[in-house]
Amino acid sequence: MAKTKIAVLVSGGGTNLQALIDAQSRGEIPHGEIVLVISNKEGAYALTRAAEAGIPNLVITKAACGGDQEFFEEALLAQLAACEIDLIVLAGFMSILSKRFTDAYEKRILNVHPSLIPSFCGEGFYGLRVHRAALDYGVKVTGATVHFVNEIPDGGEIILQKAVEVEEGDTPEILQRRVMEQAEWQILPRAVELVSEKLSAN
Numbered sequence: 001m002a003k004t005k006i007a008v009l010v011s012g013g014g015t016n017l018q019a020l021i022d023a024q025s026r027g028e029i030p031h032g033e034i035v036l037v038i039s040n041k042e043g044a045y046a047l048t049r050a051a052e053a054g055i056p057n058l059v060i061t062k063a064a065c066g067g068d069q070e071f072f073e074e075a076l077l078a079q080l081a082a083c084e085i086d087l088i089v090l091a092g093f094m095s096i097l098s099k100r101f102t103d104a105y106e107k108r109i110l111n112v113h114p115s116l117i118p119s120f121c122g123e124g125f126y127g128l129r130v131h132r133a134a135l136d137y138g139v140k141v142t143g144a145t146v147h148f149v150n151e152i153p154d155g156g157e158i159i160l161q162k163a164v165e166v167e168e169g170d171t172p173e174i175l176q177r178r179v180m181e182q183a184e185w186q187i188l189p190r191a192v193e194l195v196s197e198k199l200s201a202n
């Protein structure tokens with residue numbers, strides 16, 4: 001049976017990409033293979049992680065597409081099609097994709113979000129801002145969610161969630177790290193394998 005061909009889209013440090021690479025090398029994603037990493041930011045450390053793992057990687061920025069979202073998405077789609085990608089994983093990818101894009105890969109795009117959706121999600125909630133909002137609200141439990149991506153930011157069907165305790169004295173940075181370690185890096189590889197298995201059976 002052919003493995004699901006996976007592209008990971010990144011913008012930053014790429015610790016979630018690293019969690020996927022590590023899970024793959026431990027044999028925990030038997031139905032999928034990461035074949036491409038695309039960053040929309042030049043110099044993102046995620047690109048170094050991809051290169052060190054021997055995964056083809058490239059940069060496509062909106063600026064290089066004349067600042068036009070439609071051209072940017074067309075460039076992404078062309079690259080994904082050229083590599084015959086079956087499944088797209090947004091791992092810290094800080095760009096909201098249009099309905100045109102998400103419809104082209106319906107139920108084939110996953111995102112990891114650092115809160116328990118529907119709390120602290122949607123437009124404007126990304127990275128440390130999510131954890132700052134959780135601390136400002138005073139929640140005692142937060143976590144992470146992996147969901148399918150549709151045209152509504154953080155609005156697609158939920159695949160996996162994991163709760164994480166907020167502790168006395170947490171800063172956004174401390175909480176972010178705990179949510180990554182205890183939730184994101186665990187549920188993202190599991191969700192990728194779950195969806196890869198389904199897609200590879202089709």
Ligand code: GAR
Binds near residue numbers: 014017127
């Ligand atoms: C992660 O915490 C991810 O959940 C979050 O950005 C961080 C990226 O870290 N994504 C979002 O907030 C998307 N709304 P990484 O580059 O080290 O994986």
